[in-house]
Amino acid sequence: MEAKSEEQKIEELMPRISLWVIVAATALGLVGSIVIDSRVPSFNKVLIAAAFLFVAVADLFIARFVNLPGQTRAASPRTNLITIGYAQSMFPAILAVVGGIVVGEWWLPLIFSALGIAGWLMVRDYLGPPPARTTSAH
DSSP: OOOOOHHHHHHHHHHHHHHHHHHHHHHHHHHHHHHOOOOOOHHHHHHHHHHHHHHHHHHHHHIIIIIHHHHHHTTOOHHHHHHHHHHHHTHHHHHHHHHHHHHOOTHHHHHHHHHHHHHHHHHHHHHOSOOOOOOOOO
C-alpha cells in the first residue's frame, strides 16, 4: 500500500472540506435567520444584504481573475493554488452566517451558499483534474 504524500492529502481533502463548510454555514445561517431576531430596520437590511452580496461576488472575481492566475504565473505549487482557491470559495459561507443572523431573512444564506458553490465549481474547473501520479516500482 502506497503512503500518500502531503500534496495528495491536501488535493483530496480541501475540496471536501470547503464544500462541507459551505453547506454547514448555509444551515447555520438559515437557523440563525429564523431563530435570532435582530430587529434591523427594513432599509438597513437592504443595504447590508447588498453590501454583503457585492463583497461575495467581488471575492469570487478576485479569486478567479487575480489570485489564481497570479499564483499560476508565479509558478506556485499546486497545493498553494488548491488552498487559496478553495479558501476563497468558502468566503461567501461566512457571509451566509453573518448575513442570515444580522439581516434575519431565511433566503439570504441560500443565495450566499449558491455563490459559494459557484466559487467552488469555478476553482475546480480552473484547477482541472489532478496531475497523473507516477508510481515507481522498487
